[in-house]
Amino acid sequence: MSEQSSTHYKNTLAFAKQADADDTLARFRDEFNFPKDEAGNNLIYLCGNSLGLQPKKAKEYVAQELSNWAELAVEGHFKAKIPWTTYHEVMTKSMADIVGAKPGEVVLMNTLSTNLHLMMVSFYRPTAKRYKILIESDAFPSDSYAVKSQIKEKGYNPDDALLLWQPREGEHLNRFKDLEALMAEHGEEIALVMIGNSNYYTGQKYPIKEITQLGHRYGCKVGFDLAHGVGNIDADLHDNGPDFAVWCTYKYLNSGPGAIGGCFVHERHADDKDIPRFTGWWGHKMDSRFNMRVDFDPIPGAEGWQLSNPPILSMAPIRASLELFAEAGFQNIRAKSKKLTGYLEFLINELDDDRIALLTPKNAEERGCQLSIQVKNADRSMHDGFMQAGIICDWREPDVIRVAPAPLYNSFEDVYEMTQRLKELLATL
Structure with missing residues (x-):
């Protein structure tokens, strides 16, 4: 058309x-x-912003992993058709294509709020002078809760350390000029700019590149919550250059209620082993992961932020959905x-x-x-x-x-x- x-x-x-x-x-x-009415007719479903529909192949893919578990038990980690130890890697490229990233910048893991906390551990590093976080005023509640808790955990008061980018009186949408004004006034005090994109309430898509460049100009780290954006907007994360992004997969990515989330870490941080982070064994390099008695040696890129081995039964529906995205383009x-x-x-x-x-x-x-x-x-x-x-x-x-x-x-x-x-x-x- x-x-x-x-x-x-x-x-x-x-x-x-x-x-x-x-x-x-x-x-x-x-x-x-599709959900159906009592007569068996498809209902008109326009709620993918909350929960996407189930791909028909999801049931088949979950059943396959249940069979692998039954037939192979622990050997499924290495002998399943898609070995569980590398299951997440099968989806990396298609996930990276959707968010406009390089494969090494993307990983599927945990859930959205967990990933947001992990990213703030690494990229919200307040100092006596630079300790504030800037978010949009009508951020999704989970973002607001997470940000406030991180501020408190670092010993600061959200009443002072949390800055809000908000619409003008009588308006619903945020203006970039007002963000520029906030940065001009407070930029040297801001450690992190963390914006939800697209906004869950208004549907407004914020300009990722311009926000990132603005934040970096003032020496801030910049991250995005793409819960309502992934699979829905052109994020172009690599070229736009934010330090990190996080998202869920159960909305536009149709991966099931409570499905695991995704995470982007820009490649400029890929080999920096000195970035503070919470660590787990699945973030350790594969070639020595099972040695068990060596110091943590992170996988370069986003996979180095993994904590635990991936939940295969939860990842199977994501595979079904991402195959459709890849086929459609x-x-x-x-x-x-x-x-x-x-x-x-x-x-x-x-x-x-x-x-x-x-x-x-x-x-x-x-x-x-x-x-x-x-x-x-x-x-x-x-x-x-x-x-x-x-x-x-x-x-x-x-x-x-x-x-x-x-x-x-x-x-x-x-x-x-x-x-x-x-x-x-x-x-x-």
Whole structure:
């Protein structure tokens, strides 16, 4: 499908069906399991920003590892079709391609908040002069909790040591100029700039390269939480150059509830053995890992931050999902995402209802697939109405519906039907 502006969209079911017929990624929809209604019909699922759908191969891949465990027991570490000792390596390249990194800069391990703490152990090194952390004011709670706890653990008070990049009064989106002003005022006091990207509430994608360059200009370390960005935005982590990034895999990467997370450490830190870190035996070089009686010798790159041997049963679904990403090609996925969310935006604007406001940036380069729809005088009953109409989306207090058409499994018809239900629900308010 060629790139389309809003002038080429049409508010008709026929247009949506034709757009799906022309979509070269439409076949991937059949690779996922959809929740169904009582009659056995697929529900319209627009909640990949919270939990992605299950790839159909996930069950097969988990079953294979259960069989390996049953048949090989401990020998599965070396004799399984994909030996458990190197299982994570099978997915490294496809994971690196999605985040725009070199394979040595990426590892799948732990969970998101654990990885964030591990990264802050290494990259938040406060001094008497430089001890502050800067985050966005409406960071995801887990980020805020983790940052505050790290500040306290280092003996500082978050009331003094935590700086917030926040929207201007009456606005919802953060402005880069305001971040520049914060840095100009406090840059010499800031040890770490740690931004969630994309923002979970508004869907705003922050400029990774510009933020990184700004932080480094003032001598700060820079990291990103890509929980709502990975698989959803062009992160280009290697070229953009942050010191680290962390993410989960259960949202846009469709790897299952509570699936393990991922971590990026830029290659300029790859061989620095003097970086303080919490260590575990799986971060030790493979050739002497099982010696057991040698001092810790970290694997160069991101793998050197590993703690324990990977949970194979949890990694199997990630393998199923990342195979689909590799087959589809992330740039193709991103291109469809822009068109699909653009169509959703067009249809919402077609409602022409002054009770509706989009919090998410209009520029497709400043967002992923999520649109955050604010509905004046609405409450959770509107979300319940969507559920009753067979549409699964997401509600955030006090009055925001988050809708995330995921390009690997959502269709233009999904988007069209969602806005038809929204029109009907608005008529009842």
